[in-house]
Amino acid sequence: MRxxxxxxxxxxxxxLRYALASLVPVLALGLTLVRSDQQAGLERGLGQGRAQAxxxxxxxxxxALGGHDLAGGLDAGERxxxxxxxxxxxxxxxxxxxxxxxxxxxxxxxxxxxxTSPLASTSTAFRTAAAGRADVTVMDDDDSxxxxxxxxxxxxxxxxxxxxxxxxxxxxxxxxAATVERxxxxxxxxxxxxxxxxxxxxxxxxxxxxxxxxxxxxxREHQAMHDAxxxxxxREWFRLQAEAAADSGERGAVVLVDLxxxxxxxxxxxxxxxxxxxxxxxxxxRRSLRPHDTVARLGGDEFGLVLxxxxxxxxxxxxxxxxxxxxxxxxxxxxxxxxxxxxFGIAVYPDHGRDIDDLLQHADVAMYQGKRGTAGVVVYxxxxxxxxxxWLVVQSELRRALERDELVLHYQPxxxxxxxxxxxxxxxxxxxxxxxGRLAPDAFLPAAEQSGLIEPLTAWVLDxxxxxxxxxxxxxxxxxxxxxxxxxxxxxADLARDVLxxxxxxxxxxxxxxxxxxxxxxxTDTDVAVAxxxxxxxxxxxxxxxxxGAGYSSLSHLRGLAVDEIKIDRAFVLGLxxxxxxRAIVRAVLELAHGLGCTATAEGVEDAETADWLRAAGxxxxxxxxFSRPVPWPELITRFAMPPAVPPQLGSSCGARPDVPGxxxxxxxxxxx
Ligand code: C2E
Ligand code: CA
Ligand code: CA
Numbered sequence: 001m002r003x004x005x006x007x008x009x010x011x012x013x014x015x016l017r018y019a020l021a022s023l024v025p026v027l028a029l030g031l032t033l034v035r036s037d038q039q040a041g042l043e044r045g046l047g048q049g050r051a052q053a054x055x056x057x058x059x060x061x062x063x064a065l066g067g068h069d070l071a072g073g074l075d076a077g078e079r080x081x082x083x084x085x086x087x088x089x090x091x092x093x094x095x096x097x098x099x100x101x102x103x104x105x106x107x108x109x110x111x112x113x114x115x116t117s118p119l120a121s122t123s124t125a126f127r128t129a130a131a132g133r134a135d136v137t138v139m140d141d142d143d144s145x146x147x148x149x150x151x152x153x154x155x156x157x158x159x160x161x162x163x164x165x166x167x168x169x170x171x172x173x174x175x176x177a178a179t180v181e182r183x184x185x186x187x188x189x190x191x192x193x194x195x196x197x198x199x200x201x202x203x204x205x206x207x208x209x210x211x212x213x214x215x216x217x218x219x220r221e222h223q224a225m226h227d228a229x230x231x232x233x234x235r236e237w238f239r240l241q242a243e244a245a246a247d248s249g250e251r252g253a254v255v256l257v258d259l260x261x262x263x264x265x266x267x268x269x270x271x272x273x274x275x276x277x278x279x280x281x282x283x284x285x286r287r288s289l290r291p292h293d294t295v296a297r298l299g300g301d302e303f304g305l306v307l308x309x310x311x312x313x314x315x316x317x318x319x320x321x322x323x324x325x326x327x328x329x330x331x332x333x334x335x336x337x338x339x340x341x342x343x344f345g346i347a348v349y350p351d352h353g354r355d356i357d358d359l360l361q362h363a364d365v366a367m368y369q370g371k372r373g374t375a376g377v378v379v380y381x382x383x384x385x386x387x388x389x390x391w392l393v394v395q396s397e398l399r400r401a402l403e404r405d406e407l408v409l410h411y412q413p414x415x416x417x418x419x420x421x422x423x424x425x426x427x428x429x430x431x432x433x434x435x436x437g438r439l440a441p442d443a444f445l446p447a448a449e450q451s452g453l454i455e456p457l458t459a460w461v462l463d464x465x466x467x468x469x470x471x472x473x474x475x476x477x478x479x480x481x482x483x484x485x486x487x488x489x490x491x492x493a494d495l496a497r498d499v500l501x502x503x504x505x506x507x508x509x510x511x512x513x514x515x516x517x518x519x520x521x522x523x524t525d526t527d528v529a530v531a532x533x534x535x536x537x538x539x540x541x542x543x544x545x546x547x548x549g550a551g552y553s554s555l556s557h558l559r560g561l562a563v564d565e566i567k568i569d570r571a572f573v574l575g576l577x578x579x580x581x582x583r584a585i586v587r588a589v590l591e592l593a594h595g596l597g598c599t600a601t602a603e604g605v606e607d608a609e610t611a612d613w614l615r616a617a618g619x620x621x622x623x624x625x626x627f628s629r630p631v632p633w634p635e636l637i638t639r640f641a642m643p644p645a646v647p648p649q650l651g652s653s654c655g656a657r658p659d660v661p662g663x664x665x666x667x668x669x670x671x672x673x
Pocket of ligand 2: 426484516546
């Protein structure tokens with residue numbers, strides 16, 4: 001496990017570094033303290049010497065003197081008393097040498113009888129003592145080569161109470177040094193103990209801090225890699241695991257799992273129930289897989305699995321069939337028993353690829369195959385891409401396109417032939433595919449219609465178109481918007497409710513939305529479709545029959561349908577000026593439309609001649625490259641929203657570039673028998 005052990009190692013290293021770093025100031029502190037303590041020790045030694053000399057002066061020297069200035073020398077009595085008083089000290093070794101000197105420096109008494117001194121009377125030390133202040137220093141004794149303390153001390157005999165000369169006394173330093181050393185040792189021990197304790201406390205603090213930091217970092221990493229609802233690893237973690245597994249050189253499987261009809265649970269029982277369901281499914285997945293398999297929540301109702309070390313595809317299918325069974329046991333939510341079905345798509349590595357994106361794509365294709373068929377666990381089948389697998393790829397890519405916002409809407413204006421004013425803009429879908437470039441709707445709509453994808457797709461188009469309409473209205477061009485509705489959308493009983501909800505959400509009046517439905521769409525599932533369309537029409541939305549005349553469908557479908565407008569299929573309009581049959585058909589459709597109380601729109605108007613003919617024939621509206629190709633709506637604002645309105649035949653937008661490669665040519669005209 002990358003996090004736990006890795007984090008621990010990093011934490012230990014961090015702690016070690018901290019421990020070493022804090023050792024440096026502690027040692028420096030210790031060194032400074034030792035230094036200053038040594039200095040203090042020396043001063044203590046000197047102080048002791050000074051005290052000892054003062055005692056000698058007071059107890060032995062002063063009482064022996066008569067009280068006169070020493071410049072005059074000593075009398076015999078004084079000399080005897082001095083000798084008696086100092087002999088013992090000299091003898092016991094507590095004093096090395098002792099001289100009594102006058103202020104002028106003359107030696108008047110010395111323990112060894114020599115009446116000279118190596119210390120000049122002019123030296124600072126002597127002058128200090130002569131001035132009444134003791135001078136203490138440590139030095140090497142010339143005779144014994146041992147260290148001595150030299151003290152120069154004014155002599156104040158009790159008889160006179162004033163200074164009469166200078167006492168020059170040399171004390172052996174060794175015993176004083178030993179005492180000082182003993183005291184120092186004691187201090188060192190205390191210091192070492194104290195510093196050790198300080199270091200220990202610092203260590204404990206740093207250890208607990210790094211531990212807390214480590215735990216915090218681990219928590220953060222866990223959150224970044226896990227899904228809050230199910231506590232499962234998330235998509236990022238899944239990718240890492242799947243990548244590592246696919247690179248391992250062993251055989252295994254990357255599996256995508258998608259719950260069927262999860263949306264229904266969410267819609268009918270509410271989001272808390274949906275969340276609960278996801279938690280239960282997550283738990284079931286986790287429990288029914290092997291300990292070394294990975295299960296992650298990729299988002300929504302989609303889960304991802306990495307099955308390591310599998311020998312065969314069959315093994316994967318067998319394992320996942322068991323998992324699927326465990327997942328689909330009934331779940332009681334708010335007292336309602338819900339059965340969840342799940343589709344499993346398997347891509348085996350290295351057989352179906354090593355690249356994680358390829359594997360995921362293949363697993364996705366397999367999963368969609370499962371959703372469309374009856375098998376719940378499907379292994380990806382490589383091989384030449386058949387029409388179906390091509391579609392499956394498109395479907396899986398399209399689902400991502402919706403998430404990644406790769407879809408765009410272009411708009412083509414519909415104009416009033418009499419006034420030249422824009423009556424509406426038709427939203428036409430394009431897909432900016434990351435690899436294949438801009439795709440026209442024919443390249444992907446059929447695949448979307450074959451899967452459940454058309455619903456989110458239409459929802460996206462509706463929302464975007466309504467938002468765009470609000471934007472151009474805000475710029476002073478209150479044009480209605482026309483949106484194409486697929487035949488599959490009409491099969492849903494929710495369509496009317498859904499459209500009305502979106503209208504309300506975008507604060508759009510129902511009359512500003514036109515829904516274009518192909519003639520064939522109404523023919524397929526009449527009852528539900530008619531109910532949906534009439535529901536929308538009743539709410540004020542305008543219904544347009546698109547591609548009219550191309551579907552060979554019976555006119556009876558138009559009965560009982562609240563239609564506002566009929567769009568003549570461009571197959572009849574394109575060759576109209578050359579083909580008398582087309583003209584006859586268009587005339588008939590115009591008559592029919594007006595007879596039903598609808599307006600008629602001709603689409604595919606590519607030149608002024610066609611526009612003129614249509615106007616003369618009584619056609620109400622027209623749409624086509626002659627006026628404008630489908631373009632992003634802001635272009636239409638500059639071209640069509642500027643008053644006064646330009647008569648359509650003068651509009652010179654024919655040179656505009658096609659927005660979709662290959663959409664310039666019309667399909668071959670279809671003949672009505
Ligand atoms: P449609 O609804 O009949 O849209 C008109 C099509 O005719 C557009 O093709 C447009 O570019 C093309 N066209 C417009 N004027 C001319 C012209 O003067 N000459 C020729 N040759 N063609 C012209 P496009 O954009 O490729 O759309 C194709 C079809 O895809 C649309 O046919 C519509 O059925 C469908 N579609 C487009 N967007 C959507 C959508 O958002 N939802 C659904 N369900 N279908 C859509
Ligand atoms: Ca249309
Ligand atoms: Ca059409």
